[in-house]
Amino acid sequence: MSDATPSSSLSPAAHLTLRCVLDELIPASSDGRLPAAGALGLADHALALAARVPQAPSIVARGLASLDALAHSRGAECYAALPQPERLAALHELAAEGAFLEALLFPTYAAYYQHPRVLAALGLEARPPYPRGHELPPFDVTLLEPVLRRPRRGR
Amino acid sequence: MSDDVVDVLIVGAGAAGAAVAWSLADTGMRIVCLEQGDWMNPATYPSPGMDWELRGLSDLGLSPNTRGLPADYPVNDADSPISISMFNAVGGSTILYAGHFPRFHPSDFRVWSEDGVADDWPIDYRTLEPYYALNDRMMGVAGLAGDPAYPPKELPLPPVPLGKLGETLARGFNHLGWHWWPSDSAIATRAYEGRAPCINLGPCITGCAQGAKASTDITYWPLAIRRGVELRTRCRVREITVRPDGMADGVVYYDADGAEHRQRAEVVVLACNGIGTPRLLLHSRSQQFPDGLANRNGLVGKNLMLHPYAMVLGVFDELLEGYKGPTGCSLMSHEFYATDRARGFVRGYSFEALRGFGPLTTAYHGMTSGVLSWGAGHHETFGMMFNRTAGLLAICEDLPEPHNRVTLDPERVDGNGIPAAKVTYRLSDNSHAMLAHGAARAAEALTAAGAKLTAPEVPMRVAGWHLMGTARMGTDPRISVVNEWGRCHDVRNLFIVDGSIFVTAAAVNPTSTIQALALYVADTMKKNLATLFD
Numbered sequence A: 001m002s003d004a005t006p007s008s009s010l011s012p013a014a015h016l017t018l019r020c021v022l023d024e025l026i027p028a029s030s031d032g033r034l035p036a037a038g039a040l041g042l043a044d045h046a047l048a049l050a051a052r053v054p055q056a057p058s059i060v061a062r063g064l065a066s067l068d069a070l071a072h073s074r075g076a077e078c079y080a081a082l083p084q085p086e087r088l089a090a091l092h093e094l095a096a097e098g099a100f101l102e103a104l105l106f107p108t109y110a111a112y113y114q115h116p117r118v119l120a121a122l123g124l125e126a127r128p129p130y131p132r133g134h135e136l137p138p139f140d141v142t143l144l145e146p147v148l149r150r151p152r153r154g155r
Numbered sequence B: 001m002s003d004d005v006v007d008v009l010i011v012g013a014g015a016a017g018a019a020v021a022w023s024l025a026d027t028g029m030r031i032v033c034l035e036q037g038d039w040m041n042p043a044t045y046p047s048p049g050m051d052w053e054l055r056g057l058s059d060l061g062l063s064p065n066t067r068g069l070p071a072d073y074p075v076n077d078a079d080s081p082i083s084i085s086m087f088n089a090v091g092g093s094t095i096l097y098a099g100h101f102p103r104f105h106p107s108d109f110r111v112w113s114e115d116g117v118a119d120d121w122p123i124d125y126r127t128l129e130p131y132y133a134l135n136d137r138m139m140g141v142a143g144l145a146g147d148p149a150y151p152p153k154e155l156p157l158p159p160v161p162l163g164k165l166g167e168t169l170a171r172g173f174n175h176l177g178w179h180w181w182p183s184d185s186a187i188a189t190r191a192y193e194g195r196a197p198c199i200n201l202g203p204c205i206t207g208c209a210q211g212a213k214a215s216t217d218i219t220y221w222p223l224a225i226r227r228g229v230e231l232r233t234r235c236r237v238r239e240i241t242v243r244p245d246g247m248a249d250g251v252v253y254y255d256a257d258g259a260e261h262r263q264r265a266e267v268v269v270l271a272c273n274g275i276g277t278p279r280l281l282l283h284s285r286s287q288q289f290p291d292g293l294a295n296r297n298g299l300v301g302k303n304l305m306l307h308p309y310a311m312v313l314g315v316f317d318e319l320l321e322g323y324k325g326p327t328g329c330s331l332m333s334h335e336f337y338a339t340d341r342a343r344g345f346v347r348g349y350s351f352e353a354l355r356g357f358g359p360l361t362t363a364y365h366g367m368t369s370g371v372l373s374w375g376a377g378h379h380e381t382f383g384m385m386f387n388r389t390a391g392l393l394a395i396c397e398d399l400p401e402p403h404n405r406v407t408l409d410p411e412r413v414d415g416n417g418i419p420a421a422k423v424t425y426r427l428s429d430n431s432h433a434m435l436a437h438g439a440a441r442a443a444e445a446l447t448a449a450g451a452k453l454t455a456p457e458v459p460m461r462v463a464g465w466h467l468m469g470t471a472r473m474g475t476d477p478r479i480s481v482v483n484e485w486g487r488c489h490d491v492r493n494l495f496i497v498d499g500s501i502f503v504t505a506a507a508v509n510p511t512s513t514i515q516a517l518a519l520y521v522a523d524t525m526k527k528n529l530a531t532l533f534d
Helices: A012-025 A043-050 A056-073 A084-095 A099-112 A116-121 A141-149 B015-025 B052-056 B111-115 B125-139 B163-176 B220-226 B273-283 B359-369 B378-385 B429-449 B511-527
Strands: B005-011 B031-034 B075-079 B230-232 B236-242 B248-254 B260-270 B309-315 B331-333 B349-354 B389-396 B405-413 B419-424 B453-457 B494-496
Touching: A012 A043, A012 A056, A012 A084, A012 A099, A043 A056, A043 A099, A056 A084, A056 A099, A084 A099, A099 B359, A141 B163, B005 B015, B005 B248, B015 B031, B015 B125, B015 B220, B015 B511, B031 B260, B052 B359, B125 B511, B163 B331, B163 B349, B163 B389, B163 B429, B220 B230, B236 B260, B236 B273, B260 B273, B273 B405, B273 B419, B309 B349, B309 B429, B349 B429, B359 B378, B389 B429, B429 B453
Parallel strands: B005 B031, B005 B260, B031 B230, B075 B419, B260 B494
Antiparallel strands: B236 B248, B248 B260, B309 B389, B309 B453, B331 B349, B349 B389, B405 B419
């Protein structure tokens, strides 16, 4: 799940762009408790999840190239070099076309909201449900007193 | 194997096939069941893994089209506002169901008499009552006696805990003076018949790794096999064959390697669900039955009923801990079950409470509903939703309409080249009105419970769990496919025991009734063995 080694399916430049896109999709929370998705190193994981849909990797790759091209047209070396407001504007422009975020948004959420650090920041134990499960208090039958005071309604 | 003749051949090892196999086994007859899926290994269910939520939305998702597993067959549901859910394995869709297990009401068997719509069943609640009770013991059903909405009944296990979420909703219903009751749940709340007790994992609908939820692979099947039933997995039936006199004489099926086999039988029992059964009948064409087996009146596949759902999510200020506990089993309400024509529709709906979601599912629902956006504000919206969301499902009674139907898809096929099922379905005006009422009342209940905002999904798209009516039961061969004990009018050694034979749908989850019917049909067969084909 780390971005230390860029994904083999993307060039280093495209990988950097993807990381910046993830930071725009899920930025850090204002209180700093929750990290940004790109900074958390989720680019490869999100890309791998996106690849479960056959056409998605090429859609993502084309979208990243479009963002870099847009950045070039605005005089920047690449998307990552744009000031943040312009990165956001460029992403909104691309998002309006639909396919790019359709391919990338849910995989980004999937990578992010299964990450142990995110789960811990949400106040959850970073573990799967099984085998420990969860404790719940037994059913409180006094809650039913109003129901039982009403006339029978069985048919 | 072509000369081998078994006494009873059952097609499908799900809720109904398991029950009928277990019941018939005590006759000592030679019984074989063919199941296109395989045994599930609970260790491979999602809940032991960190990716448990993602798997529930992908490889163990509810739609066979999305999963696309080798055992699945495609269902073309593009012409339906509700997509079809099912699972193919030993245990069938009980592997992925929530385990919400209410019975039909007595009034559900006399819809025409009560309300002048649809039809009455040829049997009544009293007839099924002992089979409901037997099935409750076999499946291990949890609940609380005394529900004023039902005739008296005893359940073998105590109810599933409500948790903070359920208690919050219960107070909302109490505030409004509305009926509610802890859900009847096919979940072992204590150790039961070799099953471990529920530990409130949460994601029951992706398979229960604990083995507490009553899927038939761990309830009926081990007992049926011990009684001598032979269960052959990864065997997909292509067609039911007939003798020159029009009686069924067995099936042709493909094994896991795609090799074609023939299995002859004295009696054939279909338990393939409300989509799979008409698909198989329609694909079993012969000189005697050119339009499909048991379809001389053209009713096979027609009158599909699905239970339209309205889902309303409510967002609360307080933490509800809804991810703890069985997803679909906490409380139910039958406040709006009976007809009140002042509401603008006939029949009614039940409420099933939906516990909250894990973080990824929260994000998924937020994304698909448009409530949760990416970028600035994402965390604020997510924080408002996660662990603070409860849901109510209004399960609406669907009335039988012949234009809602299952046919064979002209283009798509399964892995063995058998045509896919095609579903053509539209919501009636009655359903639209009921859904709108249900959504409004759900929002009212959630608000009364403290929700600060509510969001409806009407109709809920991924909600075609309940597949009913496509080979309906009746005493008149002109307007029904099977008689009052599941025997096909046209083919007297062919029986159907799944939801296909429902006359009407009621407004509750059907599995309890499907299994009670299967046990009743099996018992009636046993009582009439000497004259079974008369």
